[in-house]
Amino acid sequence: MHLVVATGIASVATQLVLIREYMAQFQGNEVTIALVLFNWLVLGGVGTRVALSARQAASSRLFWLSLLLIGLGPIQLAAIRWLRPLVFGTGLSVGFYPIFVFTLLTMAPYGLLVGYVLPYSLFLLRRQVPDYGGTRIYLADNLGDILGGALFTFVLVFWLTPLQALPAASLPLLAAAARLCPGRLGWAGLTGVLLISLLGMAGERASLRPPVGRLIDYEESRYARLTVHQDQEQVTLFADGQPLAGTQDPTLAEQVVHYPLSQLASPGRILLISAQGGVLEEIAKYRPAVITYVELDPAVARLMARYGLSADVPGLRPVIADGREWLRHDPQSYDAILLNLPEPDTFQLNRFFTERFFQLAARHLRPGGVLCFYVEGAANYLTEPQRRKIASLFATAGRHFRHVQLLPGERIFFLCRQVPVALDIPRRLSRLGIATRVVGPFFDGDITPERIQALMQAVDAQAPVNRDTRPYLMRVAWAQWFLKFGASPWVFMLLVAAALIFYGMRLRSEEYILFSTGLLAMGGQIVLIFAFQIFLGYIYGRIGMLITATLAGLLPGAWLGSRHRRPAAGLMAADAAILIWLAVLMACLHWGGDRLPALFYYGAGYVLAMACGFQVPLALARLGDDNRAAAGIFSVDLVGGACGALLTSTLLIPYLGLGGTVALLIVVKIASLSLMGRSVMTAGG
């Protein structure tokens, strides 16, 4: 029993470490998260099924399995770091399918094993206590999950690096396993596992050595893996393996600053949301009274300052906050708001490119003020997704700014004002007496009237608006990503759909209910998280709270369910509750989720989880709580969750928006309800 809880703790911590690792190795976006969750849950589901074939459960075997689990964590992490450049090459990003296959294969041993251990423990317990309930195992496992998640989110991530966090989270498992130790050989195994862990801890930095130059700083921040590389005299800050800011790139800094600020006679108050190397120095050339510089990640701000990427200029007021959330409560207004953000290809970044954000920015600008932001463009030709992205941004910004001027190039700049935007930027700069290395000398040759005109012709005010709750940009970002790697998402989606249909046809109706519950629990949780970060900001601790609350509800739910006497009615009641929950959520999103307090979201997550947890023991009761049923149910729940994670974040939200996604989840649940109704009738008749 302890072992089950301990396994839960270790496995969830490992899962979180893995998600972060894959994000650092591939792409820090939702696709990676969804893929890893999907793989994890599917592997777990398969492992659970395999457990059915286990003949006699034995405690010594469980001991070895647990040991293997502990040892695998660090080995797996090291293997990922070692294999990544070996397989894909130095400095290269890769597309969806290679990420999918790579993550699936590298996490397979651990994922399968974790899935196997849970029912195996149940079988073992049943050998000792024949009527040991599947629900109790489920409860124990979830308790472990919650503890593991909370431990990692609120403790380990702040103090330990990944290769330290893994053994730390495995300590309870180690202790629990030690009690099963089958003699001398077992102790040797324990020692071996300890050795592996120690080796891992010692090798953390070595395993992060960059392909070029050397690693001079490294920090696991709450949001990303930050590494600082030095090559010759050049220092570059990387976030999740992608260069974020460098000491030798004046181009971007000059463009971000001089395009907008040259529009103004004398900018007095400037708001800078995130920064690039050299941006503050460029702003200082205008001698503004106040530069408010908002950075989300304190670690980024710290490293930028430490390595000369952000200077301490007069008037500087650094703020650590989510830029949008901060602006919402900021009473000040500004002459210029400068966005210095990476490409909006995640939901978290998309929040700075939506209609509501532009409205917020417009409200915080003084008369004549300017908002400037940029996105990836192209040297000479915009792909169709890029063009649609630009067009959508143009239309979106156009709803709150009378004049939206685009400047072409490898980064396309948007200058948004209520008064016309001047294009004689080099002349203005020389009039202001501001010296530049890039904007002044290169503007006329790069940003030619012909190129500007071509770009303005490529956009139109009728393009779809990018909204918080309907993130059109996400859809376009996916399309662009697939285009870049010459792949199509549909192959994958068709495969998943085919597998699902095949799988669904073999399910019993109770299993289907649990499948849909797993799907909904995960899908609903993801909708909730997205809604939360859209409306209340992307703040690490609060998102962590939300996830914990969402998991925590499973426990009381399952406990209540196990005391419930009439499974069929209970299942239906829970389904109805979930339906109501979804309807309420939809209404809330519609009427503006930003007016709701964080507590509402925590509560909503908790309640959803409760309803889902409630169903597990009931389904077990209906299916007869034998080994086979228990394993089947755990597996169905996991696979449902996997589908929920994948579908919601990669397909439903980008295409249907939050509201549409919830509507679809409602349909899924109604189907499950009607199925249940039928099966109850048949059984009753």
Add this chain to the structure above:
Amino acid sequence: MAPLDRRTFIAGTAAWLGCAASAEAFRPFGRRSEENTAGDIRGHIFKGDAPAQPGPWSHEAYRYEKMAEGRVVCAVCPHRCLLSPGDRSVCRSKVNLGGRLYTLAFGNPCAVHIDPVEKKPLYHFLPGIRVYSLAAAGCNFRCLNCQNWEISQFTPEQVRHEPLAPEAAVAAAGRDGCRAVAYTYSEPITFIEYMTAIARPAKVAGLKNLWISNGYINSGPLADLCDLVDGANINLKAFNDDIYRALNGGRLAPVLETLKTLHARKVHLEITNLVVPGYTDDLQMVHAMCRWIVENVGPDHPLHFLRFFPQYKLDRLAATPVSTLERCRDIALAQGLRHVYIGNVPGHAANHTYCHGCGRLIIERRGYQLPQYHLKDDACAFCGAKIAGVWEEKVKAEK
């Protein structure tokens, strides 16, 4: 229980071996840096990918051979695509339709812009002129860091384009005050039919023809181009065949041949070398490259070391440190090259032209502006040393 334990162990080990094995299976997708000689990302032919019949932008290809069973071989570049009816070439712009080779990129450019000649980069070719620059889709390379992958890695049918007949292009260039037409951005070799169809009337109209290319072309077509082209910038990606195969999907030798031919045919030639950290920043290789240049095409052709920025699929690397570029430049100068530039570093002193005779600054470049210009005809105004290039009195960069 012992056998079971062992079985678990074996299963775990097998799974890991599986991972390692699949890592191997992935190799064709990936690439390795120079220590690995196995990587080759050369493009492949697209079987059965041709349209059903020639469209409005099709034109019978130039220089190809007909083979048995309706197959054809393109003779333009060293890939020598052998296409069965219905197949599409490596460069994506040629197809075999009914036993004849067609280009699909004739009169349908996807990018048309007016650029300063310095942007090509060509620093010794009529400084300050405006250049009518165009491209159609397609490329015979697969560079992982392509700057124009949006057009180079797609078929002509996949991109938006505008109709532009060769004569219309020439007329437009004249109308826009351009002194030259540049075939650039993607790889002009892959739209060589369209390129030559423009270049001929352009030459007649007094416009210069500029060819910006990877130089991966066979000798026959190159000889034809030399009759038409006034200036060329050839991108010498690396001086190492393994890197060529792993980073670009081509081979080194044909490019070197192109450099020799252009030199022999007295086409104005400048050479570009992109310095990619971890890939092409090996100073010994740079040394060997510079020596080859001096020995084979002489010290006069300008050489541009370009700074790499994260691009396309190669976007998880930092930019090239400026000092690395400076080291490359020092090596080149020490080898005897006369005009060595550092590109993509705004404001760097190695953007200017210095006289190899007296060492004084003769052309100052501030972005695309030329605040100082001390050439008299084709010689240094201070010491009279002849500066290789195509010059005339400074062409005023339009303001």
